[in-house]
Amino acid sequence: MFKLNIKSMSLAAVFGLLATPALAQEVPEHGVYILNSLLFLMAGFLVMFMAAGFCMLEAGLVRSKNTTMQLTKNVALFSIAAVGYYLIGYNLMYPLGTWSVEGVLSGVFGVAIMEAVGITADAADDISYATTGSDYFFQLMFCAATASIVSGALAERIKLWPFLLFTLILTAIIYPVQASWKWGGGFLDEMGFLDFAGSTVVHSVGGWAALAGALILGPRIGKYKDGKVVPMPGANLPIATLGVFILWLGWFGFNGGSQLAMGTVGDVADVSRIFANTNAAAAGGAIAALILTQVVYGKVDLTMVLNGALAGLVSITAEPLTPTLGIATLIGAVGGLIVVFTVPMLDKFKIDDVVGAIPVHLIAGIWGTLAVPLTNSDANFGTQIISILIVGVFTFVVSGVVWYIIKSVFGIRVSESDEIAGLDKSELGMESYPEFSR
Amino acid sequence: MKYIVAIIQPGKVEAVYNALLEIGVSGLTTTEVHGYGRQKGKTEMYRGAEYIVNFLPKIKIEVAVSSKMAGKVVAAIKTASESGKIGDGKIFTLDLADAMRIRTGETGAEAL
Numbered sequence: 001m002f003k004l005n006i007k008s009m010s011l012a013a014v015f016g017l018l019a020t021p022a023l024a025q026e027v028p029e030h031g032v033y034i035l036n037s038l039l040f041l042m043a044g045f046l047v048m049f050m051a052a053g054f055c056m057l058e059a060g061l062v063r064s065k066n067t068t069m070q071l072t073k074n075v076a077l078f079s080i081a082a083v084g085y086y087l088i089g090y091n092l093m094y095p096l097g098t099w100s101v102e103g104v105l106s107g108v109f110g111v112a113i114m115e116a117v118g119i120t121a122d123a124a125d126d127i128s129y130a131t132t133g134s135d136y137f138f139q140l141m142f143c144a145a146t147a148s149i150v151s152g153a154l155a156e157r158i159k160l161w162p163f164l165l166f167t168l169i170l171t172a173i174i175y176p177v178q179a180s181w182k183w184g185g186g187f188l189d190e191m192g193f194l195d196f197a198g199s200t201v202v203h204s205v206g207g208w209a210a211l212a213g214a215l216i217l218g219p220r221i222g223k224y225k226d227g228k229v230v231p232m233p234g235a236n237l238p239i240a241t242l243g244v245f246i247l248w249l250g251w252f253g254f255n256g257g258s259q260l261a262m263g264t265v266g267d268v269a270d271v272s273r274i275f276a277n278t279n280a281a282a283a284g285g286a287i288a289a290l291i292l293t294q295v296v297y298g299k300v301d302l303t304m305v306l307n308g309a310l311a312g313l314v315s316i317t318a319e320p321l322t323p324t325l326g327i328a329t330l331i332g333a334v335g336g337l338i339v340v341f342t343v344p345m346l347d348k349f350k351i352d353d354v355v356g357a358i359p360v361h362l363i364a365g366i367w368g369t370l371a372v373p374l375t376n377s378d379a380n381f382g383t384q385i386i387s388i389l390i391v392g393v394f395t396f397v398v399s400g401v402v403w404y405i406i407k408s409v410f411g412i413r414v415s416e417s418d419e420i421a422g423l424d425k426s427e428l429g430m431e432s433y434p435e436f437s438r
Numbered sequence: 439m440k441y442i443v444a445i446i447q448p449g450k451v452e453a454v455y456n457a458l459l460e461i462g463v464s465g466l467t468t469t470e471v472h473g474y475g476r477q478k479g480k481t482e483m484y485r486g487a488e489y490i491v492n493f494l495p496k497i498k499i500e501v502a503v504s505s506k507m508a509g510k511v512v513a514a515i516k517t518a519s520e521s522g523k524i525g526d527g528k529i530f531t532l533d534l535a536d537a538m539r540i541r542t543g544e545t546g547a548e549a550l
Contacts, residue, residue: 231484297483304485344486356485 030121032263033130039271040134043257046250047141051078053246054148058155059432060240061303061355063232065422066156067432073151073160077167081144084172086112089143090136092176094184103187106180112136130260138257142202145254146175149206152355154213156232157220157419160427162412169402170209178205178391193387194379197258199318199368200388205395207362210353212399216407219352221419229347232354237302244306248282251313255320274320278313281320281332285312285364288336296340304343307356308336311364318368322375331371335364366392439534439547440508442515444499445471446527450519451497457518458501461510464550466501477525496527502534504547 055074062070088109095106114133115125125132147167154163179201181188195201222230234240255278261267289308293301312332316323323331342359351358369388372379406412413419418426425431446454451468458466472493479492503511512529520526537549 229487231482231487231489233484297486299483301483301485340486347487 030127032261033121033124033127035263036130036261037134039257039259039262040130040138043253044134044138044141046253047138047145047257048250050141050145050247050250050254051148053243053248053250054145054152056239056243056246057306058152058243058355060236060238060243061152061234062155063422064235064432064436065424067235067424068428068430069160069423070151070155071432072428073155073163074148076160076164077147077151078144080164080167081147081171082140084168084170085140085143085176087172089172089176090139092173093139093143093179095180097185099186103185103190104181105177106184142198142254143171143175143179146202146206146209147171149203149357149361150210150213153210153353153357154217155354156423157414158213158217158412159410159414160423162406162410165406165410166209166213166399166402170399174209174395174398174402175202175205178394181391182387188387188390191387192378192380192383194372194376194384195318195369195387196320196372197255197317199314199365200391203314203317203361204365204369204388205391207358207360207365208392208395209399210357211351211362212396213403214351214353214358216400216403217412219350220354221416223352224347224350229344234303240303240306244309247310248279248313251278251282251317254278255317259321270321276325277320277323277328278316280325280328281312281316281335282309283312284329284332285309285315285336285339288312288333289340292337292340303356304340307339307343307360310360311335311339314361314364315368315371317365319372319376319379324375327375331368331374334367334371338364338367439537439550440503440505440511441532441534442499442501442503442508442511442529443532444501444515444519444527444529445473445475445496446499446515446519447521447525448495448497450521451499453518454499454515457514458511461507461514463501463503463507463511466499469498469500471496471498475525475528494525502537502550504550 051074055071058070058074059067088111090112091108091110092106095108098107099105100107114136115131116123121127129135147170150167150170151163180186182193182195182201183189220232223232224230252275256271256274259267259271259274262271286305286309289305289311290300293299293304312335315331315335315338316328320328339356339359342363343356346353346358353359366388369384370381372384373381403412414423414427444454448470455466472495474493477494479490479494481488481490483489499515501511508531512531515529536545537547538545539549
């Protein structure tokens with residue numbers, strides 16, 4: 001009965017609007033607030049699903065004896081990010097002008113607080129923008145994505161709890177502090193650094209943290225033997241491919257939502273452009289890797305094509321709005337090229353990155369950030385380069401110190417026999433496919 | 439009685455099964471196996487690095503037949519599994535001392 005009343009009331013309101021052309025033409029002020037919040041919620045759950053994408057990609061590219069562990073790390077890191085970002089991260093990232101060190105360190109230390117239950121427009125934190133709850137939800141998903149990047153690179157040899165401790169520090173402190181420099185209105189933003197959805201702020205940061213971890217952790221046993229690289233093929237390529245499609249889908253939210261507004265014709269048009277460009281770049285990256293692996297190795301390598309699509313997505317993330325579809329495809333294609341050339345390069349340095357997270361997120365992230373001035377005249381190469389270096393040095397050094405302390409205090413690596421047996425059996429006592437005979 | 443063990447290419451199982459059915463072989467056993475012969479392993483690429491696969495997948499077919507059938511069975515397996523390329527496999531013929539059908543307790547050629 002109550003429901004029916006509401007329904008007929010809203011219908012009356014709709015008819016009322018239709019009958020008054022002047023009102024139907026423009027969105028009222030709180031309409032912008034509602035539409036912006038809707039964008040954050042929609043984009044936020046798309047980005048949330050990227051956690052599933054990372055999880056499947058990684059589960060597919062590890063060997064079957066480490067599958068349960070990789071799944072466990074992914075669900076755990078996503079949950080820990082939610083706690084770390086709530087406890088201190090959100091306010092570290094968005095000081096809203098209250099700095100303890102101007103432009104460098106937020107002056108707001110404390111938990112994230114949403115608007116009260118059932119507020120009116122007067123009580124909204126920022127009626128010209130969006131609900132705090134939707135903004136928090138959306139931004140948390142970016143923070144969690146950063147942590148997801150790390151887990152793939154360090155797979156098959158890192159202990160569970162030390163990894164999760166690093167995840168907490170990354171999501172509560174390292175990611176939010178550097179993100180405040182750009183997205184919180186800090187000194188990089190003041191300098192004119194442009195990074196639309198986070199080629200540097202999210203992807204390179206995840207990549208730098210992963211690189212520091214991979215260096216301190218060392219390669220998997222038997223990966224580099226007698227000066228040769230010993231490949232360890234992933235157990236489940238259908239799952240890895242599904243993971244990439246999920247990430248590809250989620251990326252529309254990642255980049256589209258970063259328009260941060262959907263309440264005007266211009267904003268809706270821009271969000272739409274971003275969706276189309278994001279897809280174009282992924283396609284460009286995949287095609288580049290497809291062709292290049294055929295030409296260089298004589299056969300197409302699916303895992304490289306998957307990485308190529310992701311590298312295309314990372315490459316367009318710093319500027320998904322201003323390029324044309326053609327330029328977006330090319331920016332993505334360069335990302336795909338980067339992957340095919342840098343995966344073997346990391347092996348030359350004996351840096352064992354199980355899923356290619358460092359080429360995809362760090363190196364393509366740097367490329368994407370450098371590509372911004374190609375289509376956006378507000379950006380310049382100098383500022384982009386300086387910002388990449390500042391964020392890189394900060395994240396790499398702090399992550400390295402944190403990894404080193406965790407290693408010294410708790411140890412980060414499983415024993416040799418546990419690694420050979422597989423982390424599923426040795427660390428968890430639970431196999432992914434217990435009914436398969438070996 | 440003879441016990442015939444054939445190591446063949448995985449893609450040839452169906453053809454061998456049909457050929458043996460046709461000449462009246464009343465039962466056989468298959469196993470997925472891995473191994474190498476003169477063909478050795480092969481080189482594959484994964485993410486830009488070469489690696490050698492030492493053991494290639496094959497199917498092992500085992501069939502027990504009367505001595506007078508053995509020649510026909512070997513010939514049928516050869517014809518059905520032959521591609522003329524290296525790696526087609528091998529057929530071994532062993533003497534079989536005895537056999538028993540578990541359900542009835544029949545032994546010798548009766549059990550086949």
